[in-house]
Amino acid sequence: MGMIGATLVVMNDGGSTEVGRTAALTGPNWQCSVTVAVGLVTLVAKQLLGEESLGSVGRPYKVAPPALTKVDMLYPAPNSVKFSGGGHNGALVEIRIVSGPSGAIVPPAKEVKGGVWEMTATGWPLGTYQLTAFQKISIPGNAWIESPHFAFTTTIAVPDPTDIKYTVADYTPTFSGRGVTGATILIKKQGGAEAAPDATVRDSQWTSKSAQVWGPMLSQNVDLKQQINGQSSANWIRLIVTIAPLAPVITAVTPNGLSPDITGTCWPGAVVDLVYSDSPVVHKPVQTNGNWAFRRTEPFAYGVRHTVTVTQLAGGQQSPSASSTFDVQPQVPTPLITEPLSESQVGRDLKVKGTQGMAGATMQLRDAARDVPLGAPLNLLSAGDWEIELKGLEFRAYTIDAQQTFQTYPSLRSEYRGFTVALMPPLFTVPTPEADLPRTATLSGTGIANGRIFVWLDGERDFLLEDVVIGFDGRWQGQITLPVGVTTLRARQTFVDANGKLQTSSDSPALVFNIVPAAPFIETPVKNEHVGYNTVVSGFGYPGDRVTVSLTDATRTVLGTATVLEDRSWSVKSTFDQPGDRYDLVAVASSGGFDSARSAAVSVNLGRYLPSIATPTAGQWVSEPLTFAGLGRAGTGQLVSWYNPEHVWAANLPVTGTGWRVVPTQPLPAGANWCRFKQTISDGADRSTASDWVESERFELIKPASQ
Structure with a gap:
């Protein structure tokens, strides 16, 4: 109670500090707002009305800290919550669980320092909690003064997984992150398909590799959520996965x-x-x-x-x-050796032949047994076949191969080719097999230079040719005489090599040929001679041979045959049925069923036309000057003595279509005479170029007695 009009002043128990004052009282009842420290405090009241009254009896009060108005909450870890807020310095803030899952332990009260406080609860089961928070200060007697309680709610939820990332190996992603130990991480592609198997969180860590190869892809959405004890984290956490293609x-x-x-x-x-x-x-x-x-x-x-x-x-x-x-290399083909044949015997000089050569390459043979080049390299101008000539090889066995090099690129070596160099049998060049040789003929052939040749009849022991020296050019020859018939020869050669060793060849293959008569020789008529209807062909040959004279026309017209006499002469009286023209005569000798070669042809001019001698007539007695006349064809004539044709009575006398006439300027012998007349023909009526000889009848030349 107080006096109307008085002012009430409230002081602390010591009365030294004013803690509150009222306005002038308008009634006996009063109230006063005071500002005091929290805790135990004793207050006294005085009233002033002109003067100050004595203080009232002190009254004790418990002053509580102000009530909390807000509690901030954070969830720093699964099953944890951090409480914080503002408070009264020096006071303790305490939190109490009003309701919620069992097993949660409240952290001890925390002192307010600097006007703030915080505390962290851990191990709280998931769920919703009803809580109160208040401040309190201690007072003597082990007592507390508590502020009014502030009620609030918190929920411990499954947190979203954190620190999510992925790695890729072989186009397969592996996901990892942090979560609640014991929780399961769901990993889904957008749309719900499994991205990777569910992962269990251990020690707050988890990892899961996709069970499938994903391959290259751009921006694949992957969603992740955490589950534990039937509860899930609030959000699907999206991760964008991009897998770049590897280099092929x-x-x-x-x-x-x-x-x-x-x-x-x-x-x-x-x-x-x-x-x-x-x-x-x-x-x-x-x-x-x-x-x-x-x-x-x-x-x-x-x-x-x-x-x-x-x-x-x-x-x-x-x-x-x-x-x-x-880098590339030209395909240099492996050479192929085709000659000599494998394991064959060859001479010292031979040609190694092959194929699969490359144009522009260089081919080289090698003595494989001694690993040294053999022969000179060969530059190949074209592809395909090739040959390399080797000369003067040693008499021994060889194993060779071939290799070609194009620029700096060598081929593989060819397969080995083995052969033996030996003294080979000599070769015959004359005669050739089945050829004809005369009884006396020259054999010739080839062999090794400075060697010796031996030739014999097959089956005989005696040599036809013995120790015939082979020339430096490798050629040899020797004369033989054999009877007519089928003949078989063999030959061998010997040679002293550089080591002084006598090398002897094997026998040559049998050479079968024919010994035939020698071609006869036509002596008359001579070349380009004019012949008539009846002509004698004569010459020389081998006694006893039968000579056949013929023309070289298409039918080889036989003019006659004759046997060669012991003096080697022969003659054939021939009668020509052919028209006048130029003809070739040949003669062939025969003996024992074998024919010689044809003789050299003799060209003759056949004249079958017979001019006439009309004057002097048969038995006519004539005297000089004597006139000769007759018929003929255009050309020139010749009048000769019948006794001696070389005694020409008139030469180059003109002949016309009306005939011919001449008076010899030279004296003729007295008595019985005959003459012969022959002319050339130029009228072109046929192919005749000359006439045959025509003979006059016998006439008598009378001369004066003084002659």
Whole structure:
């Protein structure tokens, strides 16, 4: 109670500090707001009305800290919650569980320092909690003054998984992160398909590798959530997965001439780009089920290092590149030796022949047993067959091979070819097999220079030719005489080699030929002689041979035959039925069923036309000057003595179609005479060029007695 009009002043128990004052009282009852420290406090009241009254009896009060108005909460870890807020310095903040899952332990009260406080509860089971928080201060007597309680709610939920990331190996993602120990992490592709098997969190860590190969892909959405004890985290945490294509693999660069085969692997269905270092052209190899292959048709330059580079486009992304280097070599074929035959015997001089040569390459033979070059290298101007000549080889066994080199690129060596160099049998060049030789003939052939030749009849022991020296040019010859008939010869040769050793060849193959008569010789008529209807052909031959004279016309007209006499002469009286023309006469000798070669042909001019001698007539007595006349064809005539045709009475006398006439200027012998007349023919009526001889009848030339 107080006095109306008075002012009430409230002081602390000591009365030294005013803690509150009222306005002038308007009634006996009063109240006053005071500001005092929390805790135990004793207050006294005084009233002032002109003067100050004595203080009232002190009254004790318990002053509580202010009530909390807000509690902040954070969830730093699963099953944990951090409480914090503002408070009264020096007070203790305490939290009590009003309701909620059992097993939660409240952290001890925390002192307010600097006007703030915080505490962290751990191990709280998941669930919703009704809580109160208040401040309290201690007072003597082990007592507390508590502020009013502040009620609030907190929920311990399954947290979202954190620190989520992924790695990729072989196009397969592996996911990892942090979570609540014992929880299960669900990993799903957008749409709900499994991205990776569910993962169990151990020691707050989890990891899960996809059970499938994903391959290259761009921006695949993956959602993750955490579950434990039937509860799930609030959110699906999205992770965007991008898997870039790896560089395609070049598995092999296989030589294939001047353009190698390139093979490799890639992601199935990817588009592979291939580029060579010598061209900007981008090639698209064909790929099947992740395997690709390519070979460029255009050849590469050899002697240059080339690079092939590949990339692949897959999952909407370009891969890194992969490269490989290569160089090409021209395909130098392996030579093939075709001659000499394997294990054959050959002479010291031979030609090694082969095939599969390369144009522009150099072919070299090798003595494989001694590993030294054999013969000079051969520059090949064309592809295919080749031959290398070897001379003066040693008499021994050889094993050779061949190798060709194109520029700096060698071929493989050919297969070995073995043979033996021996003294080979000599060769006959005359005669050839089944040829004809006269009884006396010259044999000839070839062999080793400075060797010796031996020739004999097959089956006989005596030599026809013995120790015939072979010339430096490798040629030999020798004369033989044999009877007519089928003849078989063999030959061998000997040679002293550089070591002084006598080398003897094997016998030559049997040479079968014919010994035939020698061709006869036609002595008369002589070449270009004019002959008539009846002509005697004569000559020389081998006694006893039968000579046949014939023309060389298409039917080989036989003019006659004769036997060669012991004096080697023969003659055939021939009668020509052919028209006047130029003809060739030949003669052939025969003996024992064998014919000689034809003789040398003798060309004659056949004249069958017979001019006439009309004057003097038969038995006419004439005197000089004597006139000779007759008929003929256009040309020139010749009048000769019947006794001696070389005694010409008139030469080059003109003959016309009306005949001929001449008075010899030289004296004729007295008495009985005959003459002969012959003319050339130039009227072109046929192919005749001359007439036959015509003979006059006998006439008597009378001369004066003084002559």
